Amino acid sequence: MNRRTRRRTGRSRTVFRAFLATCLLAVTAGACGDARPQTLVVLGPWTGPxxxxxESMLHRLDDGTGKSxxxxxxxxLxxxxxxxxxxxxxxDVAILNSVGELVExxxxxxxVPLDRAATARAFPPWAPRLDVDGGRRTYWVPLKVDLKxxxxRKEGRPAGDPKWCVGLASEATSGWPGTDWIEDILLHRSGPATYTQWATGQLPWRDPRVRKAWTTWAELLGDRDKASIDRSLTTSYVGPRGLLDSLRPRCTHEHQSAFIRYVYAHERVRVDPAAGYLGGRAEHDGAYEVAGDMAAVFSRDPAARALVDRLSGERARTLWRAxxxxxxxxxxxEATDPQPTDATGRRIAGILTGRARTLCFDASDVMPPGVRDAFHRAVLQYFGDPTGRRLDELLGQLDTVRTEAAEDATNATPGHLPESGVCAPPGG
Structure with missing residues (x-):
């Protein structure tokens, strides 16, 4: 060993001994350094591919900061x-799609309120500033969004005279595909203002405009025998291969969110705005119902807020798409964000960030969880018995749940969702 090597080795040993001594002195306070990297946990709704x-994107965000x-x-979830x-x-971070749950x-x-960098990417209707305890703060930011x-329909199939594919089963949340129908009909028949009042509990369920949305859904679906009703109630919203394949030749069209395109990734399908099918008013054609998956911080560790900032940034989105x-x-x-490369995905992205004039967050996801769950159940019951008397009974029950939820909110810690948190122009 030469003289230079001995000096370098000696300095290294001195540094190590100093570090060890510092740790030993701090043991009683629990402050001894840990060489292991700190691990932050992200809880989310995605499984499978x-x-x-x-997860692959998340792991590639590691940039040597000592965090994993x-x-x-x-x-x-x-x-x-x-x-x-x-x-x-x-x-440390959870990803939720229910604004109602996030508000609670x-x-x-x-x-924990987000840092300024993340709040710059949080705008209505995806992530409004929330009034809590007298302060206006941003508590979540969208990671991904969907157009509803x-x-x-299969390419080549005419747009007119649809025979609707309906699958309402979804484990504990069965019924939500039906709530999407009713929400979309109300939005396009009565407009964003009425939709916002209803989603935030200001409009009774027995209001004639809301009731009409339910009966319009039944009219659009047409007469169905018991076998067809039972099949829809027990068929998953995606079916074994997508409803257009699973239920053919009995149905030709499907009302569903943009996420369903993964089922038809290798099929020749056509996707159209729903407004033309719902009997709505032309002035509301530019309004679209949307959903989002939002990241919120549940940890006091500043590294968790920094992670949300990174997850919502351009690098993470580019990695995720790749x-x-x-x-x-x-x-x-936003239109400047990386967007899908497949033809169907590009068409949907063009509507979401270009054609749409107003985006309205999924109403049932805005509602308090108790109201949302009751809405899911009512849809299943109405689908099985679409009579006027049954509908009046169900709407009365929903109004009772709505009133109870409003009373609970009044007695809870102050905090409410602003109306701009339901409907807003694209890109804020």
Whole structure:
């Protein structure tokens, strides 16, 4: 060993001994340094290929900061998050699609306001500033978004005289494909202002405009025998291969969100705005119902807020699109964001960021969870018995749930969703 090497080795040993001494002195305070990287946990709704694409992007965000990230994907997101909160061990970041749930978490003090960099990407209707305890703050930011006001048909199939494919089963959340129908009909028949009042609990369920949306849905579906009704109630919203394939030749058109394109990734399909099918008013054709997956911080660790900032940034979105297969490439809220490369995805992105004049967040996702769940159940019951007497009974029950939810909100920690958090122009 030469003299230069001995000097370098001696300095290294001196530094190590100093570090070790510092650790030993700090042991009693629990402050001894840990050489292991800190791991932040992200809880989200994606599993299978979707989950793998997101997880791959997440791992590639590691840039030597000493932080590592792990992803937990589950189809029972609400139940999993609730159990973790009750156990006092929430994830650092959770990705939710329900604004109603996010508002409740903010009121309960579970959420940490986001940093300024992330809030710059959070705008209505995806992520409004929320009034909580007298302050206006941003508590979540969209990671991916979807366009809902769409109708799918096999290419070459005429647009007119649709025979509708309907699958309402979705495990614990069965019924939501029907709520999408009613929401879309109300939006295009009565407009964004009425839709916003209804979504935020200001408009009764027994209001004639809301009631008409339910009966219009039944009229559009047409007469159905018991076998057809039972089949729709027990068929998954995606079917074994997508409803256009699973239920043919009995149906020709499907009302479904943009996410369904992954089922038809290798099929020749046509996707159109839903407005032309719903009997709405022409002045509301530029309004579209949308949904989003929003990231919120449940940890006091500043690194969790920094992670949300990175997840909502251009690099993460570029990586995510690159790691996802055709049909699974996500949509993002602004025209300048990376967008899907498949033909169907590009068409939908063009509507979302170009053609649309008003975007209205999924009304049932805006509603308090109790109202939303009752809405899901009522849709299933009405689909099985679409009579006027049955509808009046169901709407009365929903009004009772709406009133109880409003009373609970009044008694809870102050906080409400502004009207701009439901409908807004694209890009803020």
């Amino acid at each position: 979707e989950g793998k694409a997101f 990230y792990t992803y937990q994907g589950t189809r029972s 609400r139940e999993t998050l609730g159990a973790q909160l009750e156990a006092g061990d929430p994830p 978490h903010a009121r309960a003090g579970h959420l 006001s769409l109708v799918w 790691r996802a297969a055709d049909g699974l490439q996500p949509f993002f809220p």
